[in-house]
Amino acid sequence: MAMRVKNRTLKRLGAFAIWLALVLVAHSQAYASDVGNCLLCHKYPGLSRIDENGKYRLLYVSEETFNRSIHAKVQCEGCHTDIKKIPHDPAKKVDCLTQCHIIEPTSEQKFSHKGVEEFLEHSVHGRYDKNGNLKKFAEDLPTCKDCHDNPMFRPLSFFKRVRPGISDAALGRCRVCHSKDEFIYRFYNHVTTRLHTTRNPKNIAEVCARCHDNSELIARHGLSFKAVATYTETFHGKSAEYLSERVPDCLNCHVKKGQSPHQMLSYKDPQSSTYKDNKLAVCLTEECHPSAGAKLADYNPHPNFDRKQNPRQFYFTAFFILLTGGTLLPLMLVMFLDLLRTMFPHASLLRKK
Amino acid sequence: MEKQFTIKIKNGRKYFYRFSLNQRFQHIFLFSTVITLVLTGMPLKFYDTRWAKPLYAIFGGINYTPVVHKVAGVLLLMLFVYHIGYLIYNFTVDEVKPLKAAGRLNLPSLLQAIMRQPMMPQWRDAKEILQLMKYLFFLTPERVAGDKYTWKEKFDYWAPFWGIVIIGSSGLIRWQKELFSHLFSGELINYAVIAHGDEALLAALFLFIWHFYNVHLSTMVFPMGTVFLTGYLSEEMMIHEHYGQYVEVMKQAGLEREIQPLPGSGDQHRARGPETAAPVGY
Secondary structure: OHHHHHHHHHHHHHHHHHHHHHHHHOOOOOEOOEOOOOHHHHOOOOOEEEOOOOOEEEOOOOHHHHHOEOOOOOOHHHHOOOOOOOOOOOOOOOOOOOOOOOEEOOOOEEOOOHHHHHHHHOOOOOOEOOOOOEOOOHHHOOOHHHHOOOOEOOOEEOOOOOEEOOOHHHHHHHHHHOOOHHHHHHHHHHHHHOOOOOOOHHHHHHHHHHHHOOHHHHHHOOOOOOHHHHHOOOHHHHHHHOOOOOOOOHHHHHOOOOOOHHHOOOOOOOOOOOOOOOHHHHHOOOOOOOOOOHHHHHOOOOOOOOOOOOHHHHHHHHHHHHHHHHHHHHHHHHHHHHHHHHHOOOOOOOOOO | OOOOOOEEEEOOEEEEEOOOHHHHHHHHHHHHHHHHHHHHHHHHHOOOOOOHHHHHHHOOHHHHHHHHHHHHHHHHHHHHHHHHHHHHHHHHHHHHHHHHHOOOOOHHHHHHHHHHOOOOOOHHHHHHHHHHHHHHOOOOOOOOOOOOOOHHHHHHHHHHHHHHHHHHHHHHHHHOHHHHHHHOOOHHHHHHHHHHHHHHHHHHHHHHHHHHHHHHHOOOOOOOOOHHHHOEEEHHHHHHHOHHHHHHHHHHOOOHHHOOOOOOOOOOOOOOOHHHOOOOOO
């Protein structure tokens, strides 16, 4: 224990020494996107410290990566509102619902994600129940950053063929009116990134899996099974594993088409897309199985091989396991004995009469 | 059926005719499609293994590998339909027509004819298995005197036969789910997914362990038995696997004197059988 404390102190001292060295050595370079000159320190890949809980915190900001992200135009102070001076005190966690310094062009108001909060509060992930009481284990329920990081732009090149990346042919059209390349790239990214999902189905499933494949949380909230593990047992999930973008991810079925993905409802809610009477419409979506019959709704997209929940599928699987073992094990025994026999082809325990 | 010599002698060695060109083509077609299906299907079943993704990428990843899989599946089903037609045709020519000519075409005689078909399991097979067990557990030095088609070959025939029925039908359900959802409950697709993958795993393991042992890895045939290409089986293998038929064919060909003894059947400790005939050198 003493050794660990010593280590931690050493690390703190080391981090401070590095920080000091950086401040002394670095020239104050002004970055175009960095008005507050935060990158003066944060541009150094080694910048890190051990926080009060003993957790290692990397404080490095890659300017190149950040500039390709969706928030690249937002100044640091726009989200880190508590930082007023440099060097600053330990910063608070970012609240995504802050009004930031970007002016939303359609309303000319300061932009905020506040509207999302309302969707989230009315969804199955909201902290309060219908009567306005705090739900049990509300602290487990997700807030913005449990699902979202600062995503990268994923531009779509829809000239001739839909494929990811910036289309030079399209940029040529932008240049007819707009001259600044920086603006053209940003605007192209801004629009085309939103024409498809920012994350592929695998990434989305991984986000949901953080809670929905966590056995402890599943038990605490009375859920029946691991949502993503069971999804991965289907062709949908397996294709997602192979980075297919044509298969449905969690959101395609659990969010009503055209609505905010924050508005996810419980399957027990008649408004929900996964409510028993609404399920079929999800399957019959134009992009999915429009020609299917009404019985497709009986398909279980989360096959859970549990003896209690799904006895028929459980015994069906068990039959094949037994068939496989029952066929192969005796045959492998024959093979083994056959090999053994070739070493002693004429040996016999019983004498031939 | 094409005309073939039952015994061919080449460089002083006897070779015994077993499979017609038609049958050999069917087998090559069968294993080509099955290997393709296994290579393009198993990575999906075992998506979380290290080999799965590179293997899947070879066939074109998630956008193209399923197409390859479906094409191979359709070809295999076409072979299956052809094979059924082939069986019916042969049965008609070899059994139904002679019965008709003799005026004895009725249900019992037809059933008897079906039971006579070379791949039908018979009592003899159970006896062969029992004898093999005695041999393998060192209870007798006498090998099994196998007939034209041994229990192993019948097993190797019926296992893929059942496999194609199960995997083919479940594969069609998974592929044409929209069509089947008009007829059956969507739960059928769940069962089809289980049956398709699990039966395919059984089939693949069966073929690549058991069948490969018998035709590639066993010390008698290593590195590869050639009967599937040439249609002819060597005398050593005939004695080893099909002694019953060997004796019969040799007698038919008037070669009684040259019939070798069945290993383990008596005095071959002195008169060296073909198994021990390999030269020993330093």
